[in-house]
């Protein structure tokens with residue numbers, strides 16, 4: 011078992027403090043992309059959020075919000091950056107000189123900022139609450155279940171609609187705008203939303219998940235079991251898991267019915 015981190019371990023380059031979650035993957039994916047594109051290496055440490063390492067003093071001195079991901083740039087005097095989206099901007103501003111994952115045209119920069127802001131204020135928080143109400147609360151509260159699952163469906167419907175004439179969110183080019191939302195779409199099935207109902211989004215997810223850097227990025231600190239592909243595999247392999255997932259889906263469907271939920275997007 012890895013030792014519990016107690017402080018920074020690198021002295022140069024970028025050091026990433028993260029865990030295998032949709033927000034953590036924003037940072038590990040862009041770092042893997044920069045590594046593949048430019049040979050920019052980095053160091054990482056796994057911060058097991060169930061052990062609350064992210065609330066310890068040494069961590070909150072770097073990331074005052076006490077959440078992963080956080081990066082430290084040892085080549086900029088130990089400059090620390092919290093928030094996945096600020097990390098995507100920081101890393102591309104400093105280490106993507108050819109703009110392989112970012113933009114120069116001011117209108118494209120704005121388009122990317124809009125999708126990134128949309129993810130930070132919408133998809134991430136709403137899908138996070140869907141997970142919370144569907145899976146993590148002890149008592150199942152139908153109002154919360156249908157409210158946040160429904161809002162997640164509404165939001166991914168917006169992505170699906172936007173992607174009907176383009177392969178990627180901005181300028182038909184894979185970029186930090188896609189990376190920001192990818193992690194959340196990667197666990198859509200786990201969140202109780204049927205990816206098959208959003209064909210353009212599913213094709214976008216398939217395009218992105220097949221990138222080697224994305225495969226590597228989503229394996230840091232280790233490959234999880236929540237990704238859409240792993241989730242489907244587990245349904246096939248593990249009858250008990252499949253049964254409890256069917257029960258959960260029935261509960262979500264019943265909650266939607268109770269409150270007269272009807273899919274609408276936007």
Ligand SMILES: N[C@@H](CCC(=O)N[C@@H](CS)C(=O)NCC(=O)O)C(=O)O
Pocket residue numbers: 031032033034059064076077078079092093094095130134
């Ligand atoms: N807006 C932040 C959200 C970060 C966040 O919520 N991180 C979660 C993991 S996905 C976390 O650290 N949770 C542990 C905790 O709340 O203590 C970002 O995009 O980086």
